[in-house]
Amino acid sequence: MGATDFVQEMRLVGERLLLKLHAVPPGGAVEIVAFLGHLLFTGTVLLLLLVACSCCCTQCCCPEPRARKAQVRPVSPP
Template structure:
């Protein structure tokens, strides 16, 4: 189990290093690469924003006060 965790950590570190290399070379990149990278960043930001919104909507049900008691129907008075 520890070997799988170590492989995952190494893979994430490798991905981070490749991303850092891309960011460092971005000022000299072609306009097409800059646009493609911007679209990827926009997509990742949108996914994270939607995830945050979904989590906040889901958790708001847990944080709200208890629901109100059931309403009692009012019956009309019968003439006396």
């Protein structure tokens, strides 16, 4: 499949989706707020998952080099 075929197919899918969305009756204020709440919750969960995975992978793949341990010697009182 060439790039132009792929772009044309995506355009046709988008047009079909818009036709279906135009057939959906408009929602009330409560439905819109509820949908936005669900969307915000899902986005937050995905963002936190991305941050957690990036922090975990950074610590596993790129461990910080440990400094050389220095011997601690007791100090004699003056």
